[in-house]
Amino acid sequence: MTLEEQLKQKEFKTKRQRAYLNVVYTASVLNLEQTRLFKPFGLSLQQYNVLRILRGQNGTPVSIGLIQERMLDIQSNASRLIDKLEDKKLAIRKVCPNDKRQMEITITQEGLKVLLELDEVIVLNESNIQLTDGEADMLNDLLNKLRTNQKNK
Amino acid sequence: MTLEEQLKQKEFKTKRQRAYLNVVYTASVLNLEQTRLFKPFGLSLQQYNVLRILRGQNGTPVSIGLIQERMLDIQSNASRLIDKLEDKKLAIRKVCPNDKRQMEITITQEGLKVLLELDEVIVLNESNIQLTDGEADMLNDLLNKLRTNQKNK
DNA sequence: GCAAATTATATGTATATACATACAATTTGC
DNA sequence: GCAAATTGTATGTATATACATATAATTTGC
Structure with missing residues (x-):
């Protein structure tokens, strides 16, 4: 359409x-x-994105600020997203001993399990995309160009 | 970037x-x-979009349902957006006499004035886009293709 | 013509973003 | 070494979306 x-x-x-x-x-x-x-799976899109970032660290704890940086959505509110994940026992928050302002966030076993289930669903879903590699590259380039000269990062 | x-x-x-x-x-x-x-201008993006739709009708009243259909965002909640516009005296809601379930929404003079001011700002902003006509067409086609076979309208 | 189904809108709840502000911990400048 | 500035996170408020549900008005089937 x-x-x-x-x-x-x-x-x-x-x-x-x-x-x-x-x-x-x-x-x-x-x-x-x-x-x-x-x-x-009881997850919102953003909660899923945070879990992905946490898994990507392979056990190394991550600060709220780093999650914020990596989120697709600009200025997303990582603090409250972690709240939700903690409620569901999918992530854990600890105060960083070296810098008590910082939080150390890690994904739980339970969180990893949920992500694993979701991986299959995602792959299946992405196979619906009808673009060839060449088309995907071109789309990517055009979007990068569209963003040029737009003032907000 | x-x-x-x-x-x-x-x-x-x-x-x-x-x-x-x-x-x-x-x-x-x-x-x-x-x-x-x-x-x-005291307007949110969606409130602006609703005002645009209202102006596009050239005075003919529009129902909530029609606004909903025309909104870029799927399943946007037009009812509450109209609430906000009414609060600001930018739009008016009347019960349709032929079908008392329906609402007849019209833009006010005040609303038209705000839109007029915004038109200039928008044009100025869109001139920042660096795409040629050919590139814009290609981007458009690729996006349409990307949406193909995605299940949700 | 009346009950059942449909339609148009509204509203309650959970989630999320954007922005402003708050506050404690840390770093910097002197 | 201490005040000032900065940093990291949290929280309050307004806005919006998605979904479920509610309610009134209208249409349909018989």
């Missing part, structure tokens, strides 16, 4: 505007899809 | 995955940028 059909809009002022809106729209479709994928 | 630099991630499993994440990331950058653009 084209963007015009979807938005029931006849036309856009410029091709750039159409592409711009298409990025925003496509992302919302992808986000919704992922959110629904994670729901049966 | 490339996605890898931004996310401080060495590599992605597949080119498709990189493109997928880039769409989500780019959209969040664009959304944040627009949100900041509208903030000085």
